[in-house]
Structure formats: structure tokens, C-alpha cells
Amino acid sequence: MSLNIHYKEDFKDRHIAPDLADTDAMLSTLGLGSVDELIDQTVPAKIRLKKPLNLPAAKSEKDYLSSLKQAASLNKVFKSYIGQGYYDTITPGVILRNVMENPGWYTQYTPYQAEVAQGRLQALLNFQTMVIDLTGMEIANASLLDEGTAAAEAMFMQFSLRKNQDARKFFVSELIFPQTMDILKTRANPFGIELVTGDHRTFTPTADYFGAIVQYPAGNGEVFDYTAFATQAHDAQVKLTVIADLLSLTLLTPPGEWGADIVVGTTQRFGVSIGFGGPHAAFFATKEEYKRSIPGRIIGVTIDSANNYALRMALQTREQHIRRDKATSNICTAQALLAIMAGFYAVYHGPKGLKLIAERTHGLAVALSDSLTQIGYSQLNKVYFDTIQVELGDLKDSIHKECIDNEINLYYKGTVAYISLDETTSLEDIKLLNKIFSKVKGIAADSVELASEEHIETVIPAALQRQSAYLTHPVFNSHHSEHEMLRYIKSLEAKDLSLCHSMIALGSCTMKLNATTEMIPVTWAEFSKIHPFAPADQVAGYYSVFNELDRWLSEITGFAAMSLQPNSGAQGEYAGLMVIRAYHQDRGDFQRNIALIPSSAHGTNPASAAMAGMKIVIVKCDAQGNIDVEDLKAKAEQHKDNLSCFMVTYPSTHGVFEESIVEICEVIHANGGQVYMDGANMNAQVGLTSPANIGADVCHLNLHKTFCIPHGGGGPGMGPIGVAAHLVKYLPGHAVVDINKGKSIPAVSSAPWGSASILIISHAYIAMMGGEGLKEATRYAILNANYIKARLEQHYPVLYSGSNGRCGHEMILDCREFKNYGIEVVDIAKRLMDYGFHAPTVSFPVAGTLMVEPTESEPKHELDRFCDALIAIRSEISAIEQGQLDRIDNPLKNAPHTAAVVTGDEWSHGYSRQVAAFPLPYVAAHKFWPSVGRVNDSFGDRSLVCACPPIESYMEEDAAI
The missing domain is CATH 3.40.640.10 (Type I PLP-dependent aspartate aminotransferase-like (Major domain))
Incomplete structure (x- = not known):
């Protein structure tokens, strides 16, 4: 037997779950001989890329972490007293790890x-x-x-x-x-x-x-x-x-x-x-x-x-998906x-612990102020909490040099230094600052008397000192030992379904693998302990990551440059529209404020357009769910003098690669507008086509979807924007750190690069996948979706598909006919919980439907488990239709079934406990128990409580209504 000494693990084989056997089996179900054949039937030929992505060769996980460690070493982790809204802190180990x-x-x-x-x-x-x-x-x-x-x-x-x-x-x-x-x-x-x-x-x-x-x-x-x-x-x-x-x-x-x-x-x-x-x-x-x-x-x-x-x-009902352009935010x-x-x-920490941290921080600030005053410096703040202002005069340069030599950053404004203390500041830190300031004045540091703890008095006047109690609820007064805190964290974690349990097939939200290797560097001190306003020569490692990510994302999108600043997808939408607005106004076209938006668009699209000061005109979709090109042409022509942009999601929110997309972009450009592409479905484009290749001018990317930043239970996300060459000079700038282009709009996020530390996750994903791996991920996302479609379309109508009967990376299952039997789409969503699954996207973009997206990270057996669950639920609906199950008392209407209900002494339903809790054989081995039964939304909205109360009083109040 010959031995392969050149073998190196390929990360894409870890990220893309289906193996060759899975692939062949899924293709057989689709009646196809290859994935290429499927792509040819799904993605229009005229928008396909003519050459592969020009990205570096894929790195192994080990090699990536090694190379990133070298980049991280270029960052200098100085002691930061910069403040300005950012402070060093101690993440308790029990919270960091768990x-x-x-x-x-x-x-x-x-x-x-x-x-x-x-x-x-x-x-x-x-x-x-x-x-x-x-x-x-x-x-x-x-x-x-x-x-x-x-x-x-x-x-x-x-x-x-x-x-x-x-x-x-x-x-x-x-x-x-x-x-x-x-x-x-x-x-x-x-x-x-x-x-x-x-x-x-x-x-x-x-x-x-x-x-x-x-x-x-x-x-x-x-x-x-x-x-x-x-x-x-x-x-x-x-x-x-x-x-x-x-x-x-x-x-x-x-x-x-x-x-x-x-x-x-x-x-x-x-x-x-x-x-x-x-x-x-x-x-x-x-x-x-x-x-x-x-x-x-x-x-x-x-x-x-x-x-x-x-x-x-x-x-x-306040959510932008419902209120759209009338939403209070996007x-x-x-x-x-x-x-x-x-x-x-x-x-x-509890209320006592938080107060002790605050008192220590404030006390050290008072001690520092007193000692610097002894040395002869003027401290300008009379009443302060953690930040003092020290007038340096002509000693500023000397102080700055000494601080840098001692790996300390202060914040300077003219000849004044701001010194902000925090939880990590120690008495030794105060002594070092005294030594530096004394040295510059030519004074011996040991001649300065630091106040002892017993003699430090607050400078906060009595009228401004807090008298009221806070954090009195038991939850803030019960978990102060690590053992108790660990158990509390784990008790809450056990009530939540996550990707640890099963696939989450959410259309439009792309719940794919967040690989551990991608996550590891986020907590490295070289990345986590850096202040966003640290001097540029201390953050070369971060800059190298940003520059590479900018180049890679520009290559993937086909655009000239990116802004990494927007720290959510909706923020990216807003930033992109503001860039378009700046472009028009710079050309003197101040009247261009009409945004054309298809009726199928994400709810954040009209909300973002409204925030950017635009007027929304809706473009109709045809019976196949595609943008009505004739309606688009008519409205673009009607508003050609005032047209700002057209917002489009591609593939469409209906899960289809619309073949008219190039023509659509040409129509907008011919009428003086710009094309804004919503990047929510970019994971169906990467390596096969690109926004620029299609004809878009701007696109935001949901890094927490396509590029593997985890959803985090509702955030964090990142939404950088890519733009064509003529828009680069308008990309967002910043008031503190000079990242400004020629005519930058002001910042859209507090920090220059938004949520900078998690950009590393997407950097890792691209570096380890390489161009070919990214393309394969897209192909398998489309394969997995079409396999699910093939398995389910005999049981649930699939609302839209392309001209060859294929969907993109997601599909819409039409559940509206089940209303005839008393079943709403929400009943299906809740019943899926009994099978161990989180529901797909409910009633978006079409009311009464489920939008399903499997992602490339799911193997065939997991896709089959999900399909088996939906098929079994369809059989339960058929039983209702045929009168075998009651229209009111049935597994769907009563879902989800909790352990307390299933194991209770009484069981009065017309179906068994087995059907309720273990409807398919696999469920018994992998049971996830919902911790509560179906929630009562109207009760909560009648008596809104958004803090930690004893529920009994509100139940009594409701009973009296």
C-alpha cells in the first residue's frame, strides 16, 4: 500500500455536508446526471460568470489560524484610556465560555x-x-x-x-x-x-x-x-x-x-x-x-x-415587515x-457587585485627579464619574511619547488629554500614569501621595447621587457563585432550539454552519481588546484583514470597493440608499427621490427607502411571482425625471432566478436610476453570477447569512455594501478615524468598521473555502433546495419556480388551502416543534405560506428528516380533512405539546400521547421538548409587561377583564 504524504484536509468538505453518495441520491430523485445540469436549468445562462473567482487558494483550518495569528501579532494591545463610549471590561469566564x-x-x-x-x-x-x-x-x-x-x-x-x-x-x-x-x-x-x-x-x-x-x-x-x-x-x-x-x-x-x-x-x-x-x-x-x-x-x-x-x-405589528414604509425604523x-x-x-454581579465596580472605577479616577493636581497639572472636570480632563499645554508631545513608550493610549483634544478609567484599571495603573506625568514635569513619582482607600471621597454632589434601588428582582440576586451562574445559563440554554439540535430551514435567513475555526479568533486579545480609535500604527493586523476582505468581497460581487461599516443588513440597505442619494445630489439631481420596489420585497426595503427620504412606488409581480416587467417599464418611464433607484432581491424573494433581471437593470439605467440589490439571497449567487455582472450598482451583503457570521439569536449581523466605481467616493466616512473617500456620506455606525471583530468570521470562511469552495457551496445550496422541493411538491404546492421547474436556494410551500379544514400555517409551524424542528419562515413573502431554505451545510439525512416531518404533518391534515381527526382537537391545533402536558395525569384528546410527542420513530431518540405550550399573543399585548414580574398578578388582572 502506497502512502499519501501530501494529504491536507479540505475545509469545504467539512462545510458542505452532502457527500458523493448523498449527491448521487439527490440527483437521482431530481432525474439528473450532474449538479452542472441542475445549475444549467436553474441559473440563466446570460448572467453566469465567464471565469472562476480570482481568490487565493483555500487554506486548511490549521494553516488559516496560523496565518491569522501572524496578522493578529501586528496589532498592539496597549492599555486604553481613550473612552469615548468604549471601555475595557472583564467578561466573566462563565459567560465567555458558556x-x-x-x-x-x-x-x-x-x-x-x-x-x-x-x-x-x-x-x-x-x-x-x-x-x-x-x-x-x-x-x-x-x-x-x-x-x-x-x-x-x-x-x-x-x-x-x-x-x-x-x-x-x-x-x-x-x-x-x-x-x-x-x-x-x-x-x-x-x-x-x-x-x-x-x-x-x-x-x-x-x-x-x-x-x-x-x-x-x-x-x-x-x-x-x-x-x-x-x-x-x-x-x-x-x-x-x-x-x-x-x-x-x-x-x-x-x-x-x-x-x-x-x-x-x-x-x-x-x-x-x-x-x-x-x-x-x-x-x-x-x-x-x-x-x-x-x-x-x-x-x-x-x-x-x-x-x-x-x-x-x-x-x-410595529415590525417593519408589517408596516413597511410606515415603520418607525428598518x-x-x-x-x-x-x-x-x-x-x-x-x-x-448583582446590584452590589455593579456598584462596587462603579465605585472602584470612580474612586480611582478621583485618586488620579488628586495626584495629577499635586504634580501641578490642571484637571478641568469638577464633577465626573470615570473620565478626567488634564490640560497638558506645551507638554502634550512629551506626555504622548512617554505614554506610547509605556504602551498606553490617551484621548487628546487640542492640548487636553482625556483619561477614562474602567473596570480593568488597577491601583498599579494609576501609579504608572503618575510616574509618566511626574517624569515629564521632572518630579520624582514617589513624592506624590496617592490617597488611600479610606480617604477617597466622591466628587459627585449629593443632589446627583442615586438614592433609588435597582435590580431588586430575585434573578439579579440569586446567581453570584459561578456554580449557580453556570446552572442558570444552562437552564435557559436548554429551553432553546438551535442549530445544535436540527436544521433551521428559514427562507431568506440562511442558517448555515458557523464553523468553530471561524469563531475562535474573535476572542483573541489581539482582536478583542483593541479600541476603535487606537492609532493606525497599532492596528496593522486589523487593516490587513479589512483590506483582504474588501478585495475578496469586491471580487465576489464584481464591484469596485466595499464599505465594511454597516453593522446589520438593514443598516447596509440604508447606507447603500444614502450613497445613491449622495450620487444624485452631487450631480445636481436633487429631485431624484423615487424608489421603485417590487411587491415581493423584504419589509426592510421600503422601510430603508423611507428612512433615506425616498418616496416608494410599488411594482407589481405577475402570476408566476416574477417582477412584472411591463409595469416596471411603465413606472420607470412615468417617474424618469425623479427616479432614484430600483430595489431588487436576486434570486427573488420567491426563490426564483428571474430571467428578466438584466433587462430590468437596463430599464432603470435608461431612466436615470440606480439599481440597488438586496443581498439577502447572495448565497445563491456566489461563484455563479454577481450583482455587478447582472447590472446592479450597489449591493449589501448579509455576512450573517451568506458569509457565516452566526445569527446569535437575533444578532449580531453585518451588512457591508459593495458599489460600482462611480459610487466609491460616496462610501461612509467617520468623524474620528479618517476613512473618508472623496465625498463620503457621514457615518452610519458608531465605529469606523462597524462590528469589526466579527468580520474575522467571514474572512476565515472565504479564506478556507477559496473560490472553488464558495462556488460549490452555492451549487449545493441549490441542489439541497431542489431536492426538498422534489420530495415535498407532491404534498404541498410549491408556489413559484423557474421556467424549467426549478427553484433557487429556497422555495415557498403554499399552505392556504388547508384553511378549508381549519388549519392555519401557524399550526403547521407549531406542530413542527413536536418533530424537533424550528419552523421555516411563516407567511413571508406570501401570507399563508412557508418559505423553506435548507443551506449547503445540511446532509441528505437531515433534509430527509425535515421532509418526513412535513409529509407526516400533511398526513395529519388529511386525517382532519377525512374526519379521522377533529377540526378543533387535533395535533396541529394543540401543538406544541410540552412534557408536562404529555406526562400529565389527564389526557382527553382524540389522539394518543405517542402521536402528540413522538410522531415519527426518529423523534424518540432526538426529542426536543418545547418548554411552554402555544403562547397567547393577545394576552401579552393587552397587558404589556417587558420586565421581570411575578406573572400571577397579570393573570388575575386578565381574568377580571
């Missing part, structure tokens, strides 16, 4: 199917409770993208709620962080909102203002008493938003107690690494009267079918995983 690094938490989908998401929903409810308690507000959402965009959402909510429709001015404190100001500019521009910047101490609100925003503590570290300002604002009918530091609110009077209408901020310093800017969960808290206008998701308390405590996403993916971590951080 949440952030645990696929049982990071591979979950957004909790639309509440019955198999109770653990995550409870963790997010904890987050909301934490935010409500610390801010002193009445209601909070389950996270937003980052602090800057949360502030922009607050401004827009105030604008939408204004009673005086002529009021278009918004006061912005001159002491908010510059990156937040940048995002406010971006969001204000399309609506003609006038930002008025100034000093809140000398500004008087008037009736032509609809809102105001201040920072607490301010961007320079000073803590102001805003009580009088809040009163003035309210007297003038002006709403007040406060950007607050959550940790400081354990010591400072919360904004809700002195007049804030909205409080926003970031929870980054609650155990979530800096990560060169993200991802981090922002928070948004407000008054209950604004609950239907609050952006993002709200987790609410309700009951299940057995009247037990249950949770779900509340008030979903938020789709937020930051659930990071919100969960921050909530667990508060659970682990």
Missing part, C-alpha cells in the same frame, strides 16, 4: 417561534429589566445596534411624535461623542431636520424645536445636573433624549428621575469586549406611552395554552447575543 463561545447560544434564530426560544427570551427580558431599573424609565427594548444609531433612532422617534409639524429643529449638546454626532447628521439630512449644536447651559428650547439630546456624563467626562434643562424643554413641548453610561447610573441619579423622555446608550462595558468597535448591544428606554413607536424588538410577558408563564416578542437584526451577555453580567 454563552459567547457556545453554539447553543450563538446559532439560535431570532425568537419569532417563542415556544422554542424561552431561554433566550428570558435572558433578553433580564436585559430589558436591567435597562429599565438603571435608567429609571418605564419600558425598554431588547437592544439596538450601537450607541450612535440608538441616539439617531431616538431623534427620529421624537421627530415622528412631534405635535407641531412645523418643528424641524433638534438641539444637540456640543458635548456628545463625535461619532454620535456623525450618525445624527446622516439620519437628519433626508428629513430636513436642522441640527443645532450648542451648550445646554445657555440654550433655551423654543416651539420650533421638536427634541433635544444631551450626554450623561458628557463626552468630556463632566457630569451635569440637567434637571432645569429638562424642565425648560418640557415647558416648550420639547422631548429630551439622554445618552447615558449605564455603569455610572449605579452611582448617579437616573435620567428617568429628572425628566428624560428617552434614554439610550451602550451596554458594552457590561462584559462585552471592545472588539475594535463591536459588536455591542445598545439600549433604548422610554415612557410606556411611546411603546408603539419604540424601535427594535420588545420582549413581553404572556401566558401559554395552559395558563403558564411564557414570553414572546411583543407588539409585532431594524431587522439587532444585537441579541451581546444583550444576553450584558444581561448575564448584571445577573452575575
